[in-house]
Amino acid sequence: MHAFEIGVGRLVELSLGSPLSLADFEAFRTMSRLGLMSVPGQVVVVADLTQLDMLSDDVADQMAALLKRDSPKVARGGYLAARAHGTSAMHLGRMFRDAGNDSRRIFFDSAPLSSWLSEVLEPLERARLQAFLEIADERSWRRKTRSVS
Numbered sequence: 133m134h135a136f137e138i139g140v141g142r143l144v145e146l147s148l149g150s151p152l153s154l155a156d157f158e159a160f161r162t163m164s165r166l167g168l169m170s171v172p173g174q175v176v177v178v179a180d181l182t183q184l185d186m187l188s189d190d191v192a193d194q195m196a197a198l199l200k201r202d203s204p205k206v207a208r209g210g211y212l213a214a215r216a217h218g219t220s221a222m223h224l225g226r227m228f229r230d231a232g233n234d235s236r237r238i239f240f241d242s243a244p245l246s247s248w249l250s251e252v253l254e255p256l257e258r259a260r261l262q263a264f265l266e267i268a269d270e271r272s273w274r275r276k277t278r279s280v281s
Contacts, residue, residue: 134160136167140260142207143253144168144175147268149183154190161198168205176249176257177209178264181224181238182272185217192223199231208252209236210245212265214272242269 134156135147146164148157168175187195213224221240228238239245242265250258 136160136164138167138171139178139257139264141254141257142171142173142175143257143260143264144171144177145260145264146177146179147183148179148181150186152184152187152191154188154194157191157194161194174205174207176207176252177211177236178245178249178261179209179211180264180268180271181211182214182268184213184224185220187220187223192227196227196231199227199233199236206235208249210249211236211238212242212245212268213238213240215240216272 134149134152135145137145139145144164144167148160211224211228213221215221224238228236237245237248239248246261246265249261253261
């Protein structure tokens with residue numbers, strides 16, 4: 133599952149899930165870049181990474197390089213990951229810390245992500261952010277309960 137959508141206003145919604153090959157990631161990166169260029173001014177990115185339970189080294193290297201780039205197009209980027217994915221969650225956390233880019237942060241709970249992004253969003257954008265995060269939380273919950281069964 134890989135998706136890019138311009139939600140409401142300048143809110144850009146991303147979803148990445150496993151399996152994610154290097155070719156998939158490169159195609160997604162290209163699609164995202166083209167989509168971002170279609171939005172005037174800066175954007176605010178929200179990303180659902182809760183379905184990304186495995187990350188190969190080559191994809192991780194590409195993601196890390198992308199996070200380190202300071203894109204003036206992105207005002208803020210909040211990325212939601214799942215702690216339940218142990219190694220993947222630790223890997224993602226380390227990538228975000230090492231990137232040293234304060235405008236992009238990883239979260240393991242949707243409430244602080246929502247608060248942080250809401251600081252720079254308009255009311256309609258905030259409402260869409262809430263809807264996106266509710267869907268991400270539901271997806272994550274369903275996957276977690278499936279893996280326990």
